[in-house]
Amino acid sequence: xxxxxxxxxxxxxxxxxxxxxxxxxxxxxxxxxxxxxxxxxxxxxxxxxxxxxxxxxxxxxxxxxxxxxxxxxxxxxxxxxxxxxxxxxxxxxxxxxxxxxxxxxxxxxxxxxxxxxxxxxxxxxxxxxxxxxxxxxxxxxxxxxxxxxxxxxxxxxxxxxxxxxxxxxxxxxxxxxxxxxxxxxxxxxxxxx
Numbered sequence: 001x002x003x004x005x006x007x008x009x010x011x012x013x014x015x016x017x018x019x020x021x022x023x024x025x026x027x028x029x030x031x032x033x034x035x036x037x038x039x040x041x042x043x044x045x046x047x048x049x050x051x052x053x054x055x056x057x058x059x060x061x062x063x064x065x066x067x068x069x070x071x072x073x074x075x076x077x078x079x080x081x082x083x084x085x086x087x088x089x090x091x092x093x094x095x096x097x098x099x100x101x102x103x104x105x106x107x108x109x110x111x112x113x114x115x116x117x118x119x120x121x122x123x124x125x126x127x128x129x130x131x132x133x134x135x136x137x138x139x140x141x142x143x144x145x146x147x148x149x150x151x152x153x154x155x156x157x158x159x160x161x162x163x164x165x166x167x168x169x170x171x172x173x174x175x176x177x178x179x180x181x182x183x184x185x186x187x188x189x190x191x192x193x
Contacts (some may be wrong), residue, residue, distance in 0.1 A: 009075035016064055024064075028057060031076050034153045035083050038163065041148045042087040052090065056083045077162040080155070084163045135185045143178030146171055 004012060004026040015023035035056060040049040059082050063069050071078040136144050145164060149155045155163070161171045 008073070010073050013064060013069060013075065017067065024061065027075065031079060034076065034155065035079055037153050038080055038149060038155075039083050039087060041145070041152070042084070043090065048090070052083065052086050055086055059086075077159045080159065080163040084165075135182055138185055139178055139181055143174045143181065146174040147178045147182075150175060 004015070004023055007015070007023070007026070009027065012023040012027050016027070036049060036053050039052050039056070040046065043049050043052065056079060060079055136147065139147070146160055149160045149163065150157070157168050157171045157175070161168045164171065
């Protein structure tokens with residue numbers, strides 16, 4: 001069997017719709033980290049994020065099998081929009097907004113792959129992550145969301161705009177003001193990374 005890696009998202013979707021289940025596996029492997037990290041950022045609970053991640057792909061599979069997918073060439077933004085909507089639905093269902101945690105929970109940073117050389121660099125990296133997380137938690141939720149999606153999920157501003165249901169200019173503005181606020185916090189609290 002030949003490898004499916006060089007195929008585009010659209011080609012993989014067509015292959016899946018034609019009965020090739022390995023094509024769906026390739027799509028999942030291609031985007032699982034970005035989708036999972038965006039869910040984890042919003043819900044701040046590893047187990048809930050895993051459940052919602054599975055729900056995203058159940059919806060994706062149902063839509064693809066029923067030939068209702070119409071987002072030609074835009075699979076990732078479409079899947080991220082589904083994940084974002086499922087998170088919003090979850091919080092509506094439990095009638096609460098996502099809480100901002102400042103505890104020593106490494107929720108956002110669990111998905112970052114970092115190579116560490118020594119115990120000292122591990123400790124320093126952990127301290128930097130804690131400082132960054134604490135500062136991010138001080139930002140307004142919209143600014144924090146854009147920064148995390150851009151820097152930790154590696155999404156473009158166009159993708160962020162689609163996922164957060166705002167214009168690209170609004171996403172850019174939130175990023176700009178978020179970074180300005182982070183710089184102010186670093187100066188006020190004399191934080192060095």
